[in-house]
Amino acid sequence: MDTRATDREVIEKVLSEYAAIPYAHGNVDTVTVFDRESDHYLLMIVGSENGRRVHGCLVYIDRIGDKIWVQADGTERGMAPALVRAGIPAERIMLAFSSEGAYPYSDVLAA
Numbered sequence: 001m002d003t004r005a006t007d008r009e010v011i012e013k014v015l016s017e018y019a020a021i022p023y024a025h026g027n028v029d030t031v032t033v034f035d036r037e038s039d040h041y042l043l044m045i046v047g048s049e050n051g052r053r054v055h056g057c058l059v060y061i062d063r064i065g066d067k068i069w070v071q072a073d074g075t076e077r078g079m080a081p082a083l084v085r086a087g088i089p090a091e092r093i094m095l096a097f098s099s100e101g102a103y104p105y106s107d108v109l110a111a
Contacts, residue, residue, distance in 0.1 A: 004039075007063055010086045011041045015059065018043055018075065018082075028054050039063035043075075069094045069102070080105040 012034055019030045026049025033042040043059035059079055060072040068088055073079045073095075080093050084105070093105035 003066065004063065007068060007088065008034075008036055008039070010083065010088055011061055011063070011068065014079065014082045014086050015041055015043050015061070018059070023047070025049050026054060030058065067092055067094050069096045070105075071096045073097060 012032070015032050015034075019032050021030065023030055023045060026047060028045050028047035028049060031044050031046060033040075033044060035041070039062060041059075041061040041063075042057055045054055045056055045058050047054050056074075057072055058074040059070075061079065062069040062071055068083060070079050070083075070093065080090070080095060083093055084090050090106040090109050091104055094102050095105055096102040
């Protein structure tokens with residue numbers, strides 16, 4: 001299996017596992033959105049809490065070239081460690097949500 005197909009499977013598996021975890025507050029669903037053609041992967045929250053509409057992007061991941069770009073990550077434990085545990089090498093994961101600019105997840109592990 002080629003790397004692109006493997007990456008897609010890993011990202012979709014990790015996001016699907018997170019989507020299966022019940023949201024802690026309100027009547028909120030966690031849903032996945034996978035665009036395999038463009039390699040965009042989202043974990044969204046949708047619903048209501050305390051009578052207010054809740055809708056937003058919890059996680060946004062892109063595959064660009066041979067790198068996995070974590071564009072947004074609102075999870076408690078982080079997507080990068082989950083992706084590494086699922087088989088994607090840390091040096092291929094880019095953390096793009098820093099105000100200081102993108103950097104490889106392997107830099108975090110080395111620190």
